[in-house]
Amino acid sequence: MNNRPSKIYFDPYLFFSLFTLSIFGLFFLYSASNADTSIVFKQAVYIFLGFAIMVAVSQADPDVFRRTSLVFIIFSILLLGITFLFGPEINGAQRWVRLGPFSFQSSELLKLALPIFLANFLFDKRLPIQSREIVISLAVIFIAFMLVARQPDLGTGLIVALSGLFVLFLSGLSWSFIGGAFIALIICSPLIWNVLLQPFQQQRIATLFNPESDPFGAGWNIIQSKIAIGSGGIFGKGFGEGSQTQLNFLPETKTDFIFSVIGEEFGFFGVAILLSIYFFVLMRCLYLALNARDRFCRLVIGGLTLTFAANLVINLCMVVGLLPVVGMPLPFISRGGSSLISLFFAFGIITSMGTHKKFLPQ
Amino acid sequence: MIFEERQVEKNNFSSRAIFLFALVGASFLAVLFQVFALQVSSYTSYELAALNNKNYAIPIQPLRGEILDRKGDAIVRNDPTFDLITQPDLISQPELFLELIKPVIYLSELDEAQYLKKFKEKAFVNKELVLKKNLTAEEIARFNVRSFKFKNAFIGKRHRRISDYPEVFAHVLGYTSRSNNQYDLSMEIPRSHWVDAELTYANGLIQGKTGLEETYNQHLSGTHGTRVYEINSRGRLVKTLEYYPPAKGLNLHTYLDIKAQIVAANALGDRKGAVVAIDLKSGGINVLYSAPTYSINKLSNGMSVDEFQDLIKDPDKPFFNRALQGRYPPASTIKPAIGMFGLTNQLINWREEIDDPGFFILPENGRIYRGWKKGGHNNVNLKKALMVSSNTYFFKLAYQSDMKDLASYFSSLGFGSSVCSDCYDEDSVFIPSPEWKYKNFNVPWFTGDTVNIGVGQGYLVATPMQLANYISILANKGNLPAPALVKGKNQSLDSNKSQEINLSNEDWVKMHDALTAVIESDFGTARSIKNLKDFQVAGKSGTAELVSLDSKEAYLEVRDTELLRDHSIIIAFGPMPNPQYAVSVVIENGESGGAVAGPVAIEVLKSLLNE
Numbered sequence: 001m002n003n004r005p006s007k008i009y010f011d012p013y014l015f016f017s018l019f020t021l022s023i024f025g026l027f028f029l030y031s032a033s034n035a036d037t038s039i040v041f042k043q044a045v046y047i048f049l050g051f052a053i054m055v056a057v058s059q060a061d062p063d064v065f066r067r068t069s070l071v072f073i074i075f076s077i078l079l080l081g082i083t084f085l086f087g088p089e090i091n092g093a094q095r096w097v098r099l100g101p102f103s104f105q106s107s108e109l110l111k112l113a114l115p116i117f118l119a120n121f122l123f124d125k126r127l128p129i130q131s132r133e134i135v136i137s138l139a140v141i142f143i144a145f146m147l148v149a150r151q152p153d154l155g156t157g158l159i160v161a162l163s164g165l166f167v168l169f170l171s172g173l174s175w176s177f178i179g180g181a182f183i184a185l186i187i188c189s190p191l192i193w194n195v196l197l198q199p200f201q202q203q204r205i206a207t208l209f210n211p212e213s214d215p216f217g218a219g220w221n222i223i224q225s226k227i228a229i230g231s232g233g234i235f236g237k238g239f240g241e242g243s244q245t246q247l248n249f250l251p252e253t254k255t256d257f258i259f260s261v262i263g264e265e266f267g268f269f270g271v272a273i274l275l276s277i278y279f280f281v282l283m284r285c286l287y288l289a290l291n292a293r294d295r296f297c298r299l300v301i302g303g304l305t306l307t308f309a310a311n312l313v314i315n316l317c318m319v320v321g322l323l324p325v326v327g328m329p330l331p332f333i334s335r336g337g338s339s340l341i342s343l344f345f346a347f348g349i350i351t352s353m354g355t356h357k358k359f360l361p362q
Numbered sequence: 363m364i365f366e367e368r369q370v371e372k373n374n375f376s377s378r379a380i381f382l383f384a385l386v387g388a389s390f391l392a393v394l395f396q397v398f399a400l401q402v403s404s405y406t407s408y409e410l411a412a413l414n415n416k417n418y419a420i421p422i423q424p425l426r427g428e429i430l431d432r433k434g435d436a437i438v439r440n441d442p443t444f445d446l447i448t449q450p451d452l453i454s455q456p457e458l459f460l461e462l463i464k465p466v467i468y469l470s471e472l473d474e475a476q477y478l479k480k481f482k483e484k485a486f487v488n489k490e491l492v493l494k495k496n497l498t499a500e501e502i503a504r505f506n507v508r509s510f511k512f513k514n515a516f517i518g519k520r521h522r523r524i525s526d527y528p529e530v531f532a533h534v535l536g537y538t539s540r541s542n543n544q545y546d547l548s549m550e551i552p553r554s555h556w557v558d559a560e561l562t563y564a565n566g567l568i569q570g571k572t573g574l575e576e577t578y579n580q581h582l583s584g585t586h587g588t589r590v591y592e593i594n595s596r597g598r599l600v601k602t603l604e605y606y607p608p609a610k611g612l613n614l615h616t617y618l619d620i621k622a623q624i625v626a627a628n629a630l631g632d633r634k635g636a637v638v639a640i641d642l643k644s645g646g647i648n649v650l651y652s653a654p655t656y657s658i659n660k661l662s663n664g665m666s667v668d669e670f671q672d673l674i675k676d677p678d679k680p681f682f683n684r685a686l687q688g689r690y691p692p693a694s695t696i697k698p699a700i701g702m703f704g705l706t707n708q709l710i711n712w713r714e715e716i717d718d719p720g721f722f723i724l725p726e727n728g729r730i731y732r733g734w735k736k737g738g739h740n741n742v743n744l745k746k747a748l749m750v751s752s753n754t755y756f757f758k759l760a761y762q763s764d765m766k767d768l769a770s771y772f773s774s775l776g777f778g779s780s781v782c783s784d785c786y787d788e789d790s791v792f793i794p795s796p797e798w799k800y801k802n803f804n805v806p807w808f809t810g811d812t813v814n815i816g817v818g819q820g821y822l823v824a825t826p827m828q829l830a831n832y833i834s835i836l837a838n839k840g841n842l843p844a845p846a847l848v849k850g851k852n853q854s855l856d857s858n859k860s861q862e863i864n865l866s867n868e869d870w871v872k873m874h875d876a877l878t879a880v881i882e883s884d885f886g887t888a889r890s891i892k893n894l895k896d897f898q899v900a901g902k903s904g905t906a907e908l909v910s911l912d913s914k915e916a917y918l919e920v921r922d923t924e925l926l927r928d929h930s931i932i933i934a935f936g937p938m939p940n941p942q943y944a945v946s947v948v949i950e951n952g953e954s955g956g957a958v959a960g961p962v963a964i965e966v967l968k969s970l971l972n973e
Contacts, residue, residue, distance in 0.1 A: 127371055170378050172371070227415065230400035230408025243416045247594035268401040275390055286383050290376055298372075302379050306386070313389040320396040 009058045009355040013284045018054075018332060018347060021277055022047045025333035031240045032253040032261040032335075039254065039335060046337045050344030057348025062297050062356050065349060069120040073113040073140075079106040080147045095151050104338035107148045107156045112346055114144050115163045115303030122171040123296040129172050137168050154201060155314070155326035163307040170302045171295075204324040211321070221251045225319050229263035229271075236267030254335040256327060259319045275316075282309055288354030297353035304346045417603065418593040419551050423562040424584030424608035425521065429535060429574055431620045432648065432849075437531055438575075438658075441524035443564050444502055444517050446494040450484045451598075452514035463512065466504045467494050489599065495564050496522075520564040523575075527620065528659035530627045533683040534618065534650040534847065536573020536786055537661040540566040546586050560589060562608070565663055573786045574614060574847060584611030615849045617646025625969040626651045629962040634678060635930075635949035636685035638830035639966050642935070642942055645834070645843030647782065648970055649945070650827070652684040686782070687789040689823040690948050693904030694751045694887075695933045696818030698836060698877060701744050703771045704759045705869050712872055715741045722757035724810055731757045731813055734905075745876040748902065751887045753817050760816025765807060768815065769795040774863055777824055781831040783846040791828065794821035819907060829933050830946035835863060836877075837900070837935035837944045839870040874900055878938045881960075888932065888956030894964045897971065900941070901934025901963065903956035927951035930958035936967050943970045 026040055026047070033039045065072075079097055083106045087094040097106045118137055125133055141164035149157030169178070193202065211219035211226075228244035237243070242264035244250045253261050263271050285305035292298045308331060315330045317323035329339050400408060429438040446467055453459045460474055477493055484491040493515065497505070502517060509516070523538050525531055545556050559567055570579040587608030592600045619639075626637040630653045639649035656673050673680055682688070704710040720738030722731040733739075733753035739746065747755035760768070772778060778793035792798060794815065796807035814820030824832075827845075835842045840863035865873070877900035880886040888903045906929040930952030935944035945963045952958040 127367070127374060166382065169382070170375055172374050172378075224415075226400055227408050227411045229397060230404055231412035232401055233405045233409065234402060243592075244412055247416050247592070247600065249412075249415045249595040263397060263401065268397060271397050271401075272394065275394060279387070279390055282383065282386060286379060289379055295368075295371055295375070298375050298379075302375070302382075306382055309383075309386040313386060313393070316393040317389065320393055320400065322392060322396055 008055075009352060010055070011058075011284070011288070011351045011355055014281065014288075014347060014351060014354075015054075017277055017281050017284070018344075019051070021274075021281070021332040022050075024274070024277075027239070028258055028262050028333055029254060029335055031242070031265060032245060032258050034246060035240070042337075043335055043340075046340045050340050053341060054344040054348035054351065057345055058351035058355065060352055062293070062300070062353045065116055065300070065352070066120050066296055069113070069117045073110075073117040076106070076109040076113040077144075077147065079109060082106070083151070084147075093151050093153060095153055095156075104341070105156075107151070107153060107160060108338045108342035110144055110148060110160050111156075111163050111307055112304065112342060112349070114141070114160060115167045115307065116300055116349070118164050118167040119171070119296050119299035119303060122167065123294070123299055125171070127172045128174045134168070134173065134177065137164065141165060141168070152198070153327070155328050158326075159307060159311055159314075159328075162310050163303055166306040166310075167299050167303040170299055201324075204326070208321065208324040221257070221325055222321050224249045224251065225257050225260040226321055228257075228260040229320060232264040232267045232270075234268045236263075236265045236270055239265055241265060255329050256315065256325075256334065257319055258334050259316060259330050262333075263319075278312060285350055285354075288350065292353055293356060293358040297356075301350050301353050304350055308343070308346065415595075416592050418555065418558075418591045418597075418599070420555050420558045420560060420589050420591065421546065421549060421551050422560040422587030422589055422606075422608045423567060424586055425562055425610040426523065426538070426568075426584060427582040427611035427613040429582070429614045429616060431616060431618045432646065433619075434615070435620055437527065437616070437618065437620060438523060438525045438535055440521040443495070443520050443522045444497045445492050445520050445564055446497055446501075446505065446515060447490050447518040448493050448515040450481050450489070450491050450514075453481075456481045459514070463493070463515070466508055467497065467501050469494060489558065490518075492518075495520075521562055522564055522659075523568065523662045524659055527624065528657040529655045530623050530651065531618070532573075532655045532658045532661075533652045533685065534573055534623075535658055536575040536577075537571055537658040538565075538568040538575050539571050539662060541569035549586055549588065551586075551588065560587075568662070574616070574784075577784050577786050578614050578848065582611040582614060585609040616847050617641060617644065617648055617849060618650070618847065619648040619970060622649050622966055622969040623651055626962065626966045627653065627655075629965040630949065633949050633952060634684070635947065635952065635959075636683075636688055636826040637945065637947050637962060637966060638685050638826045639943055639945040639970060640830050640834045640842075640845050641970075642834055642838050642842065642944055644849075645845045646849065647785075647830075647845050647847050648943065649966055650685050650785070650847070652682070652686075652688070654678045654680045656680045683787070684948070684950075685826045686785055686787065688825055688948065688950075689789065689791055690826070690829075690929055690931065691820075691822060691906040692818035692824050692829060693906040693929075693931055694753075694818055695829060695833075695902045695904040695931050695946075696815070696822065697748055697751065697756050698873060698902055699772065699775055699832065700756050700759055700763075700768075700816050701748060702836075702863070702865060702869075702873065703763065703768060704744070705865060706771070706863075707763070707767065709762050710744055710759060712744050712869075715743045716755060716758060718742045718747075718752045718754040720754065722754045722761070722813065724761070724813060726809055729810060731810075745872065745879065748876040749879045749883060749886050751880075751903075756816040757813050758816075760812050760814075761809065763812060763816075765796060765812045765815075768812065769793045772822075775835055776828055776831040777822075781828055781845055783844050784848055785827065788827060789825055791823055791825060818904060826946050826948045829931070829948070830944060833901075833933035833935055833946060834944040836873070837941045839867070840864060874938065874941075877902055881934070881956075882938075886956075888960050890957045891960035891964050894961055895936075895968055897937035898939070899934050899936035899964065899967060900938050901932055901936075901960075903954075903960060904931040904933075905929070905954055906931055928953045930954060932956060932959040932963045934960075934963045934967065937971065943967055 026044055029043055030040045083094055083097045087097050095105050122129060122133060141161055145157050145161040148160050207219050211222045213219060215223055224244060228250045242261060244264050245253050245261045250257055250260055262274060285301060289298050289301035292301055311328060312331050314323060315328045318325055318328060329336055331343055425440050428436045431437050456478055473494060480491055505517060545553055570576040585608060588606045589602055590604040592603050594600055622639060626649050635653055637649050637651045641648055718738040718740060720733045720736055738754060739750050739752045742752045742755050772793050778791060780788040780790040782788050799807050811820055815822045831845055878898055881888045881892055881899050881901055888901060930949040933946045935941040945966050947959040947962045949959050
C-alpha cells in the first residue's frame with residue numbers, strides 16, 4: 001500500500017461481467033438491426049469509450065464526487081434548461097442537447113447527479129432523518145422529476161424520481177412516513193390518472209391489460225413482442241433467424257424491444273443466461289455497497305445500482321407484457337450513446353466508491 | 363458513541379438495501395416466470411402466431427379442361443396469350459419507364475393512366491403489375507430484342523378461353539367470365555389473399571357462366587395450386603417458401619359434332635331458329651344450335667360495353683337459346699304422337715278410314731276446324747293422314763280423346779319436362795290440361811281446345827329440344843336413353859314412362875313406314891326434300907300458325923308482317939329403315955315446314971352420317 005499513487009482502482013467482477021454484457025449486446029444489435037454493421041460499429045465505439053470513462057472515473061476518490069455534487073446537479077439542471085430552450089424537437093419531445101458534434105439526452109446526467117447530491121445531503125444526518133431533510137429532499141426530487149417529465153419523458157422522469165427516492169429510503173426514511181406516503185398515493189391515484197397522465201399514457205396502461213383490443217394500433221408492439229419471445233421456445237430460432245425480428249414485425253428492435261430479439265433468437269436458454277449476468281452485476285454491487293468505506297459511498301452505490309436495476313426491470317417487464325409500454329432501453333445492450341456513456345459513468349462511480357478504502361488518520 | 367451510531371446506521375442501510383435488492387430479485391423471477399410461460403408453456407400458439415405473421419399463401423389458378431367434340435377435337439381450348447408484366451418495386455420512376463417502353467409496346471392513354479394508378483400500391487408490396495394484355499407478335503418481338511433494357515419487365519404467358527367456332531357453339535358451350543366470389547374456401551387460403559392469386563388466365567379468376575362451362579364448371583375447373591410467400595410486416599413479398607402446383611381441370615368429352623353443328627348453322631343461315639340432333643344409340647346430343655348467335659370468345663375475353671348493350675337490345679335476342687327455351691307450337695309434327703295415342707287406346711287402327719272433306723265440325727257447337735287443303739283428302743286412314751297431314755283425321759281423333767289421358771301421354775314423350783340431362787337452363791314448358799287452363803286463365807277446358815291440340819296448335823307448345831327428344835323416342839320405337847351433351851351422363855329412361863309407349867312392333871314398323879312416306883312418297887307433304895339425299899328419311903313437317911285464321915286470303919294479308927309469318931318445323935330421323943340419328947328443326951317465320959326446315963334437317967343428317 002506504499003505505492004498508493006500507482007494503484008489502479010478496478011473491480012474485476014464488475015468489469016468482466018459488464019464487458020460480457022456489452023459484447024453480447026453487439027451481437028444482439030447486429031441481428032436486431034438486420035445486419036447493419038455501421039450501427040454495430042458505432043455502438044462498439046461507444047462501448048470502448050464507455051469503458052475508458054468507467055476506468056477513468058473509478059480512479060477518482062469518492063470525496064471528489066461528494067464535493068462536486070452540488071455543482072454537478074446545478075450543471076445537470078442547467079443542461080435541462082438549455083434543452084428546454086434550444087433543444088430540437090424530435091417526435092414531439094425535447095430530450096436532446098447538442099454539444100458540438102455530440103448530442104445526448106440531458107436527463108441521463110440527472111440520473112447520476114440527483115442520487116449523489118441527495119447522498120451528500122443526507123449521509124451525515126442523524127437517524128432517523130428529520131422532516132426538514134425529508135421535505136428538502138422531496139422538493140429536489142420533485143423538481144428533478146418535473147423537469148424531465150415535462151420534456152415530456154415520463155419514463156425517464158420516473159427513473160430520476162426513483163433514483164432520488166432510493167437514496168432517501170436507504171438513508172433511513174421512517175417506515176411510518178413511507179406507509180403514510182403509500183396510502184396518500186393510493187388515495188390520489190384517480191387524480192394522477194385523470195390529471196397528470198396524457199391520453200396516450202392512459203391508453204398504454206389500458207393496452208397492457210387487453211392488448212387484443214387494438215391489435216394493429218396500441219396493442220401491436222406488445223402483441224408482436226410476446227409472439228417474438230414466445231415463438232423462440234427453449235433454444236430460440238438461431239442467430240439472425242428470428243422471423244419476427246428480421247421481417248420487422250417486432251418494433252423498436254434496436255432499442256426498447258431488443259430483449260424480444262434475444263428471446264426469439266436464443267430462446268429461454270439465452271434469456272436465462274442474460275438475466276444471470278445482470279443478476280450477478282446487481283449482487284456484486286450490493287456486496288460493494290454493504291462493504292463500502294462510509295455512509296456516503298453506501299448511499300451512492302445503493303442509489304445508482306437500484307436506479308440501474310429499476311431501469312432494467314422496467315424494460316424487462318415492459319417487453320414481456322407485465323408493465324405498460326414506456327420508452328426504456330435495455331441497459332448495456334440497446335442502441336444509444338447517451339445511455340451507454342451514462343451507464344459506464346455510473347459504474348465508474350460505483351467502482352470508485354466500492355474500491356476506495358478509507359485510511360485511518362495516522 | 364460515534365461507533366455505535368455508525369453500526370446502527372450500517373445495519374439500517376444493510377437491511378433496507380437487502381430489502382430493495384430482494385424486490386429486484388423478485389422482479390427478476392417474475393420476468394423469468396413470464397418468459398417461461400411464453401416460451402415453454404404457450405410455445406405452440408406463439409409459434410403459430412409467428413408463422414401466421416410471415417407466411418402469406420396465395421392460390422395459383424389452374425387451367426380449365428378443354429371441351430371436346432365426339433371425335434375428340436377441341437371445341438373450346440386454352441389459347442396462350444402474352445402480357446407485359448412489370449415489377450413496380452424495380453421501377454423508380456414509372457412515368458419515365460412508360461416513356462421508355464412506349465416505342466416498344468403500343469399503349470393507349472387509358473392503359474397509362476390505369477397503370478400509374480395501381481403502381482404505387484403494388485410497388486410497395488413487391489407484387490407484379492400487368493402493363494399491357496394480349497401483346498401482338500410484333501410487340502413481343504420488339505420487346506424481346508430490347509429486353510436487356512428492361513430488367514423490370516417481362517413477358518408473361520397467360521391464357522384465354524378460346525373457341526375456334528365461337529358463334530356456332532355459343533349457346534351450348536356458354537361463356538366464362540371473371541367472378542367476384544371465385545374462392546375455393548376448402549383451400550385454407552384466407553379470402554383476402556385471393557386478390558393476389560397467381561393468374562393463369564389473362565382475364566383473372568374465371569368461372570363458367572352459362573352452357574356447358576357453367577353446368578360442368580366443377581369438372582372443368584381443376585384444383586388451385588398454392589404458393590406460400592414469406593412477407594414482412596409491411597406485406598412485402600420476400601421469397602417463396604413453398605410451392606404446390608395447380609392441377610389442370612378435366613377435359614369434357616361431349617357428343618357434340620363440330621362438323622354437323624357447322625352444317626346446321628350454315629343451313630339456317632341468317633334465319634332465326636334452332637336445330638337439335640340426337641344420336642339414337644346413346645341419346646347423345648350431336649347438334650344443339652340456336653340462331654341468331656353471338657361470339658363467346660368476345661364475351662369470355664372482354665367485350666366492350668357498347669357491343670354488349672347492342673346484343674342485349676337486339677330485338678332478335680341473340681342470347682336467347684331457342685333450342686332449349688324457345689316455345690313453339692309443334693303443329694303437324696304432333697300428329698304421329700296423337701296417332702300413337704289413338705292406337706294405344708284403340709280409338710283407331712291402321713285400316714279404318716274416315717272421310718276428310720277438308721274441315722271438321724265440332725258436334726257440340728257446330729264450329730268449323732279447317733284443314734290446310736281446300737276440299738280435303740277424301741278417304742284417309744292413319745298412314746294417309748300422316749302422309750298428307752290430314753287435319754280432319756286428327757281433329758276427329760283428338761275429339762274422341764280424353765284430355766287427361768292425352769296430357770299424360772304427352773308427358774311420357776317428354777313434353778312438359780326438361781328432357782336433357784345436362785343442358786343449361788332448359789325450359790320444361792308445360793302440358794296443357796283442364797287444370798292448367800283453369801289455373802292460368804280461370805276458364806274451363808273446352809272440347810275445342812282438345813281438337814286444336816290434335817294438330818299441334820292451341821295451347822300446346824314445345825321446345826326444339828323436346829321435339830328432338832320426342833322424335834328420337836319415336837325413331838327408337840319407344841326406348842331412348844335420356845339425351846345428354848356429355849358422354850357418360852345419360853340416365854336410362856324412366857321405366858314407367860317407357861311402359862306407356864308400348865306399341866306393338868307391328869305398329870312401330872307401320873308408323874316408321876308412314877313417316878317415311880311423308881318424305882319419300884310422291885304424295886308426302888315433305889316430298890320436296892326427297893331428292894336432297896341418297897338415303898331414306900322418315901319425318902313429319904309442320905307449319906306453326908302464329909295467328910288463327912280461317913282462309914288463305916286472310917293469311918296472305920298477315921304475311922306482310924314477317925314476324926307474324928308461320929314457323930317452319932320438321933322432325934326427322936334416318937337413315938331408314940334402321941335410323942341412327944333424329945333431328946328437329948324450327949325456323950321462325952319460315953312458313954311451309956317441309957320445304958324450309960326440311961333441307962336443314964337433311965343437311966344435318968347427311969353430315970352426321972358421312973363422318
